[in-house]
Amino acid sequence: MAAPMLRWWCLGRRWVLACIDGGSRHGRGAAIGFTSSRKRGQTSVAQQPLITSQKSRKGEHEWAAVVGLEIHAQISSNSKLFSGSRVHFAAPPNSLVSFFDASLPGTLPVLNRRCVEAAVMTGLALNCRINKKSLFDRKHYFYADLPAGYQITQQRLPIAVNGSLAYSVCVGKKPSRVITKTVRIKQIQLEQDSGKSLHDELRSQTLIDLNRAGVGLLEVVLEPDMSCGEEAATAVRELQLILQALGTSRANMAEGQLRVDANVSVHHPGEPLGVRTEVKNLNSAKFLAKAIDSEIERQIHELENGREILNETRSFDYKLGCTMPMRDKEGKQDYRFMPEPNLPPLLLYDTESLPPGADPQQVINIDWIRERLPELPSETRERLIQQYGILPEHSFALLNEVGLLEFFQNVIKETRAEPKKVTSWVLNIFLGFLKQQNLAVNESPVTPSALAELLNLLDRKAISSTAAKQVFEELWRSEGKTPSQIVSEKQLELMQDQEALERACHTVMEGHPQVVMITCSTEGGFLGSRGQGPPSWPAQGQRQPEHSARSLSTAPLLSLKAQANKGWPGYIRSP
């Protein structure tokens, strides 16, 4: 039961950090901003709440945590679930409100076909059984941003049930292993979003914006198959990627298109499940795992101190880093569910059951939708591994940033460089620069073509990899220039004239006989001691004024020589 200590606690970027080989991160760490140590530090801090595998302080029992999720994803559609109002984020308040959305008496719901199709697509992608007949219900509660006094949802017979979601966690130190876990999906239901209440504490006013009222939501209920915040966060991340791949939701947590509630309980393995609490409104990827872990920790602490867990609703206070009871959710809610009488049962068909001569505008064919499902993230990763021979963890990293995969594929199209090389550049250098400046992939000043050209230069050994990084920095700073232009402006190309290069080497070596002596006597030779070798050597080389940049290119040459002659002696003999 006890969850393994996971090497990272949250989403995308940490995955990259945990899994990518940091070999090329030398020297310019600060400039590239690939601050692995800082992030690693975060990782270890975040691991502390992971008590699931720890023995309790009193020593007798292990604790196990059980986590289930209810996820609300806003459906990406032109109009709302039951009205013709447009759906648009950040429109002026109350500008997207139909008579129905304002629940004027006598208005009736009319189901949006697109929302039903989105639910079917999502259900199929999550391996659900699609119910050919589903029903709508009213869920009653009074709140100012719920103008009808009830929400239309699918309580009794939802559109999709009994699915599963596979997600992968990365465990162990390098080389890390990717472990695939599965969480069962209880159901997916279609329902209306509420409006927004904006509380003006100063004037003790509540302002209502109904733009969001009636937008279609997919409520995805995940069974309590997870055991810590990280698993929950990873499952949510995978769901987010699936929704985005399907186009059924933009699933942007910051814009409220993906909202998560977690049911959390702890118990001793082998004993019945504990009393659960509901942690509400986990609306940022950052705090999702943290909130769940802190709630697990709180429950264990309470129980170990002889107190009880109350079945209550709590919210996460991100400033305090812990969960607090929600005061306005006190008292038992009875939602007084009732069938929605204004909507007939929602009937779906497959090719077999499709009534002959049915109007295609009036029926939805599940098989038709299934045949047109786009490639899902798990399939994309598998394809990347097969097609380019990259590591599984790299395939995750490529999918984790919006637009990164497309960028990668565009680079691949235009370069002769090895896919592995491209992966390393995209995930280490390129992504590192983006992260440092907090940019999205589509905001990058470096285009895929520019990076492809740079990698071509590197591939045909026109420049060294150190120079390539310098060119990349330059590309980042000065938009519009091509890598070739930068290389020639900065005179970064490798010297191809073997003799001239050798002459230059000799000049250097002859000028520094003592360094040469030390180098030759060091076990492993020059190459093996890079970074720890004679400290004066590279500096000396760089100080040669006429070769300032080019001298860097001697390293590969020297290495060739060294390999050919099994070390330095032959080379020293030659002059």
Add this chain to the structure above:
Amino acid sequence: MLGRTLREVSAALKQGQITPTELCQKCLSLIKKTKFLNAYITVSEEVALKQAEESEKRYKKGRSLGDLDGIPIAVKDNFSTSGIETTCASNMLKGYVPPYNATVVQKLLDQGAVLMGKTNLDEFAMGALGSDTGGSTRNPAAHCGVVGFKPSYGLVSRHGLIPLVNSMDVPGILTRCVDDAAIVLGMLAGHDPKDSTTIQDPVKPFTLPTLTDVSKLCIGIPKEYLAPELSGEVRSFWSKAANLFESEGAKVIEVSLPHTSYSIVCYHVLCTSEVASNMARFDGLEYVLGDKEEEPLRTVSQNVNIGQKCHRCDINVSTEAMYAATRREGFNDVVRGRILAGNFFLLKENYENYFIKAQKVRRLIANDFVKVFNSGVDVLLTPTTLRGAAPYLEFIKEDNRTRSAEDDIFTQAVNMAGLPAVSVPVALSNLGLPIGLQFIGRAFCDQQLLKIAKWFEKQVQFPVIQLQELMDDGSSISEIEKLASVSLKH
């Protein structure tokens, strides 16, 4: 002219015997003379005269929109009318001016009909007059000596009809004769994209054929409708009607609808539950416009100032406390009682025992009808009401629940099953008040039902009320007024 049928008036308009404006003015003046009856909540005089004027222009140009052009109509005050206050006779909606027309209102206006105003009803139509949830079109029709037609559920759009019980509400049609009801049905029926519960098939306006031979018909007489409370007078007209069909060659048989007796109690659970849900939106803040400058969609606030603008509310405690106060103030006792009962039935612990059971009973009631019709019965013939209209003092003796239970005894089950039914006036009682009988048809066989009702109407020759005489002779009105006041003092 006012006593004539729609078709007669339409012909007179086409021939220029009367203009739409003259007709409209005649109506307005009758409304004024009978104001003491409280028939109208809102008389939209200005709008009506303007509509009449436009209709007149069309007639002059020879571009009449059809049979309904220039015809005065009234709409019950639970149908949304754009720009005209729609209150459901409730404090909760006092001052609410809908920004849109109900589909049925729009369809009538598109045909050139002239809207005289909004007619009265129990608060949220809980027990009296135009839409039909449990008999509210047929009962008043029977008492007033006119035709009251409840179409099949799903045949006519409910969009814009402020709901009582969504699954039973149907816009009802009140006219002088069956043919007129058919004309209006032809205009209103059919799919409405704004109401998902309407049938998909298009319905075209139609002329009701005249039935000459009833010998192939089978008329069912449900034995359970012979209630002990049924007045002897009504019972005898019911028998006469059955005999009439039989004498003309129709097959008249006794049938059984064993679950109909549970209809009222079943209705009570389902109705109150839907009412509790439908009324949840009335928080006393949203629909009543405050100052003119204020947007229809304004802030809901815990602040007293804004609370006062929206509604008479001085609560500054919590949203819940504010709702409790505004809702208490906005709804009358009957509505509040139903909301309380409905919420009780919907509680998690009660849902199975009440709501689900009531739904099952509803299915049994509906199945009774299906069985009877499957056995070859074309229409059912029943009384519409237990007795003739009661004098006001008798009427107010009973509380609302008892009254509606009695009123709806013959009409309610039809709504449970979604069937079409029509009340046709038969004769006057000893007191000189009208009595009606009800025909119930198969679902979506509304035309066949009306065809049979039309034949029956022709046989009974019910005496038409002579409004023209009342109009011409001022003394008659005061006679009525005197009568009314006498009955009040009774």
